[in-house]
Each structure stands twice: as structure tokens, then as C-alpha cells.
Amino acid sequence: MPGIWETHMTFSLRSRNLFKMIAVVLALALPTALAISSADARVGGGMSSGSRGSRTYSAPPSTTTAPGSTSQFNRTYTQPGAGMNSAASAPARGGLFGRGGGFLGGLAAGFLGAGLLGMLFGGGLFGGLGGLSSILGLIIQIALVVLVVRLAMSWWQRRHAPRAAYANADAGAAPGPQTNYRSGLAGGLGGFGFGANNAPLEIKPDDYEAFERLLGEIQTAWSNEDVAKLHTLATPEMVSYFEQDLAQNRARNVVNKVTNVKLLQGDLAEAWREGETDYATVALRFALTDKTIDRNTGAIVAGSEQPGEATEIWTFARRPGTGWELSAIQQTN
Numbered sequence: 415m416p417g418i419w420e421t422h423m424t425f426s427l428r429s430r431n432l433f434k435m436i437a438v439v440l441a442l443a444l445p446t447a448l449a450i451s452s453a454d455a456r457v458g459g460g461m462s463s464g465s466r467g468s469r470t471y472s473a474p475p476s477t478t479t480a481p482g483s484t485s486q487f488n489r490t491y492t493q494p495g496a497g498m499n500s501a502a503s504a505p506a507r508g509g510l511f512g513r514g515g516g517f518l519g520g521l522a523a524g525f526l527g528a529g530l531l532g533m534l535f536g537g538g539l540f541g542g543l544g545g546l547s548s549i550l551g552l553i554i555q556i557a558l559v560v561l562v563v564r565l566a567m568s569w570w571q572r573r574h575a576p577r578a579a580y581a582n583a584d585a586g587a588a589p590g591p592q593t594n595y596r597s598g599l600a601g602g603l604g605g606f607g608f609g610a611n612n613a614p615l616e617i618k619p620d621d622y623e624a625f626e627r628l629l630g631e632i633q634t635a636w637s638n639e640d641v642a643k644l645h646t647l648a649t650p651e652m653v654s655y656f657e658q659d660l661a662q663n664r665a666r667n668v669v670n671k672v673t674n675v676k677l678l679q680g681d682l683a684e685a686w687r688e689g690e691t692d693y694a695t696v697a698l699r700f701a702l703t704d705k706t707i708d709r710n711t712g713a714i715v716a717g718s719e720q721p722g723e724a725t726e727i728w729t730f731a732r733r734p735g736t737g738w739e740l741s742a743i744q745q746t747n
């Protein structure tokens with residue numbers, strides 16, 4: 415019979431091999447989790463994308479529908495201090511912490527992955543896995559690193575928030591949010607409130623109806639992966655982002671279905687004109703059923719059949735002789 419020390423060494427060796435396998439799985443999965451943990455499946459990917467002309471880097475005024483702050487753009491063609499018409503021809507990168515990984519996002523993910531894989535060579539993240547204390551220490555270390563990365567992200571975004579474009583905003587625009595009133599009308603206007611008539615650009619009931627219609631049609635075209643239809647509903651910049659997100663879904667062999675979209679409440683944040691282009695930024699709170707399914711089996715891999723709600727800031731643009739098009743989607747904080 416093996417002695418007690420030999421039995422203990424065999425158990426320790428098996429435990430060590432098991433934890434090495436777990437470390438490999440975590441090392442492979444953690445960078446991906448950091449990259450997509452904040453993304454939603456619906457149109458726009460839960461990110462802030464697009465352009466608002468010269469106000470791209472200027473936060474929209476808060477409204478009753480979206481009283482909080484608005485996220486800065488993760489994806490935009492517009493460079494600081496430039497309007498949409500002078501935007502760069504190539505898509506902007508995801509930023510320091512953008513969806514593409516970014517510098518510090520990739521650094522943090524690589525650090526954690528390298529540390530976990532380091533256990534294969536007996537060193538561990540900061541030590542071996544010789545006992546229960548090492549396992550608990552590893553978990554604590556991972557939690558601390560993730561916390562530090564999140565704090566660093568918040569600090570960097572506050573410190574490097576672009577400010578130059580604030581001075582380039584149209585001098586004739588109203589500095590604050592417009593007063594909103596409940597319309598009391600049913601049917602096409604849904605939950606929209608009307609802005610005050612002293613706006614630099616008057617938004618009429620027909621415009622609100624167009625915004626509500628676009629909300630539903632864009633979600634439908636997205637669910638059907640109908641890029642040709644999206645080109646008639648959104649700017650080329652926004653369609654380029656939609657195509658990127660749809661390509662990622664195809665690579666994962668999934669399709670996102672957004673159904674039962676209904677506007678619950680909407681407010682006009684601001685409306686203005688730049689040259690021949692009209693802009694209107696509205697806060698939208700809407701109901702939807704958001705699910706992602708496997709293309710082959712139809713099984714739900716994310717989301718559910720249960721309806722939910724979302725609040726986003728959408729900006730629409732219009733040129734002479736054309737209708738409104740989606741120009742930007744921003745997330746609320």
C-alpha cells in the first residue's frame with residue numbers, strides 16, 4: 415500500500431493539473447469577456463457610434479426621457495473640431511479602450527492571460543498553486559486587476575475627454591435643452607413630446623412620426639440583415655458600423671433578432687442646421703424583445719423572449735430633397 419505521503423503527493427499532482435487546465439480556459443476566455451462584456455446585441459451593439467456634425471464631441475442636453483449623461487462616441491469618422499462633411503474617409507479606431515481591444519484593454523487582457531498561462535510553468539500569476547491559499551489568492555488577484563483596469567478606464571476617459579469641439583458649435587444654437595410638452599396624441603406620435611417653437615430648427619409633428627418610424631424600420635432591417643434597406647435608413651457611416659457588427663455575428667454563426675419595438679417615450683434634445691444639413695437629436699425610450707439565436711439550430715444563445723426596455727440618444731440628419739436618416743446612436747449613463 416502506498417504511504418500517506420505518496421498518496422498526498424498523487425492527490426496534489428492531480429489537483430495541480432486540474433487547476434492548470436482551468437487556468438488555460440480562463441486565459442483564453444478572459445480577454446474576450448473583457449472585450450464584449452459591455453456590448454448589447456441590438457442594433458448599434460450597445461455602443462455610441464456615428465456623427466453629429468460639429469457637435470459630435472459636444473454632449474446633447476439632458477431631457478425628461480434621458481435625464482443623465484450621454485456616453486462619448488466609441489466609433490466616429492468625425493475628428494475633433496471637424497464637422498461631418500470634413501470627416502476622415504476611413505473609420506475611426508475603437509479608441510484606447512474601444513471594442514477593437516484598445517491599448518490598455520489589450521494590455522490588461524494580455525497581462526491576465528499571461529499570468530494565468532504562467533501557471534503552466536510552475537510560477538503562477540504571482541506564485542504557485544501549492545495549496546488552497548494560492549487558489550484564493552489567484553481569485554483575489556484577478557478581481558483586483560479587473561478593478562484597477564476599470565478605474566483606469568474611467569480616469570482616462572475623464573482626463574482625455576475632447577473639449578475643442580465645444581467652441582466650434584453653431585453660435586446660433588440654444589445652449590440648453592428645449593422645453594418639452596406631452597403631446598396627448600395617440601397613434602403615430604407615440605410617446606413623443608413636442609419641443610418649444612423657439613428652437614433654431616423647428617421640428618414638426620411629421621418629423622416626430624419619421625423618427626418613430628425609423629426606430630422600428632432600422633431594427634427590422636437589422637434583424638433581417640438587410641444591408642440594402644439599411645442604406646435607405648441611415649448614413650453611410652452608420653451602415654458601415656452595422657456591416658461590421660453583422661459580419662461579427664456571421665463569424666460567430668449567430669443572428670440577432672429585435673422584435674416588438676415600441677416607442678414608450680421620446681424627447682427632443684436639440685435641433686440645428688449646419689450648411690444645408692438639418693440635425694435633430696432625440697432621446698428614445700422603447701420596448702423591445704432582443705435575442706440572439708444560433709443560425710443552424712435556432713436556439714437562443716443570448717437574450718430572451720421576454721420584452722425589455724432601452725433608452726438611447728439617436729441623432730437624425732436630413733439634406734434638401736431627402737428624408738431623415740439615422741446619423742448617430744449614443745448610450746446613456
